[in-house]
Amino acid sequence: xxxxxxxxxxxxxxxxxxxxxxxxxxxxxxxxxxxxxxxxxxxxxxxxxxxxxxxxxxxxxxxxxxxxxxxxxxxxxxxxxxxxxxxxxxxxxxxxxxxxxxxxxxxxxxx
Amino acid sequence: xxxxxxxxxxxxxxxxxxxxxxxxxxxxxxxxxxxxxxxxxxxxxxxxxxxxxxxxxxxxxxxxxxxxxxxxxxxxxxxxxxxxxxxxxxxxxxxxxxxxxxxxxxxxxxxxxxxxx
Numbered sequence: 684x685x686x687x688x689x690x691x692x693x694x695x696x697x698x699x700x701x702x703x704x705x706x707x708x709x710x711x712x713x714x715x716x717x718x719x720x721x722x723x724x725x726x727x728x729x730x731x732x733x734x735x736x737x738x739x740x741x742x743x744x745x746x747x748x749x750x751x752x753x754x755x756x757x758x759x760x761x762x763x764x765x766x767x768x769x770x771x772x773x774x775x776x777x778x779x780x781x782x783x784x785x786x787x788x789x790x791x792x793x794x
Numbered sequence: 795x796x797x798x799x800x801x802x803x804x805x806x807x808x809x810x811x812x813x814x815x816x817x818x819x820x821x822x823x824x825x826x827x828x829x830x831x832x833x834x835x836x837x838x839x840x841x842x843x844x845x846x847x848x849x850x851x852x853x854x855x856x857x858x859x860x861x862x863x864x865x866x867x868x869x870x871x872x873x874x875x876x877x878x879x880x881x882x883x884x885x886x887x888x889x890x891x892x893x894x895x896x897x898x899x900x901x902x903x904x905x906x907x908x909x910x911x
Contacts, residue, residue, distance in 0.1 A: 689836075725885060725902040726837070771836060779850040780889070780898065781827060784836040 685710045687774050689785035696762055697793050704757040704788045706772030714775040716748055716755050717782065721769045729757070729770075762792045796821070798888050798903035799868075806909045813873040813880070815906045819888030826869040827900055828861060831883040843869060876910045883907050 687708045696702055708716065715733045719726035730739045732748035732755060739746050743766075746757045759766055769789050773782040799818040807813050819826050824845050829837040842850040843863035854861065858876075863869040873880055884907075887900035 687836075725904050727902075728899065731899070773837075777850075779842050780900075781839045781842055781850060781853075782829070782837070782887075782900065783839065784829075786836040 685774070685776055685783045687772055687783050687785035689770075689772050689788050691788060692786065693789040693791070695791045695793065698763055700762050700792075701758065701760045702762060702790065704759075704770050704772075704790070705754065706756070706785055707752075707754040708772075708774040708783070709753060710774040710776035710783055712777050713750075713753075714780070717773045717775065718746055718755075718757050719771040719773065721771055721787070722767075726771055759790075762790075764792050764794055766790060767792045798823075798886060798901050800884075800886055800903035800906050802906060803904060804907050804909070806911060807876050808911050809877055810875050813876050813908055813910075815871040815873075815884050815886075815908070816868040817871070817886035817888075817903055818868040819886075820901055823888035823890050823901075825889045825898070826863050827887045827889070828869075828871050829885045829887065831885065831905075833882070837885060840871070873908075876908075878910050881908055881910045 690705045715731050717731050718729040730746045735750035743760045748755045769787040771787045773784045801816050826843050828840040831837045839853040841854050841861045846865050858874045860872045883905045885905045887902045889898040889900045
């Protein structure tokens with residue numbers, strides 16, 4: 684059965700800290716891995732990773748995929764309280780492009 | 795260009811009633827996916843539809859749940875005889891025409907929060 688596992692389940696840090704969120708996957712016909720941020724509403728898209736070893740960056744956020752290890756990390760540097768959210772990792776699998784989500788990492792950034 | 799629209803945003807039903815959730819995809823999108831998010835859990839795929847066709851319903855519970863995407867109008871997720879365990883947030887996402895071998899980004903709607911009393 685396809686599965687995506689995220690760790691840690693939750694994390695509490697202080698503003699200015701750097702955090703690393705982990706995602707591992709076992710998905711048949713894997714195509715891509717996506718990261719989303721969810722703040723009590725619909726998930727908002729952060730990154731899509733298809734190629735191994737190529738880092739994607741957006742401001743203080745960056746992410747990279749390791750297809751050998753079947754994993755990805757999401758880094759957030761100089762965290763701010765506005766980064767507090769659930770971060771979801773999803774793998775795209777199969778011919779129908781359905782998303783297989785992990786349970787998410789709940790990040791709380793304290794002032 | 796309006797995003798994906800879902801209504802109602804909040805729905806309260808008593809056990810045994812029916813729930814109808816609607817999703818209007820983005821303009822020009824002909825593919826709709828439904829996901830369910832139970833409390834404290836990640837999103838789980840339910841069903842994937844194109845206009846007038848169910849393509850993948852591997853995530854749908856076998857009983858009481860059905861989905862459609864008619865030629866005209868929104869996609870409907872229907873839950874009959876709701877139970878407390880159906881309480882969740884239901885998200886739909888739409889994407890443009892599927893290109894073989896490529897991932898087409900899915901755009902999420904705001905979700906419908908269903909509460910079963």
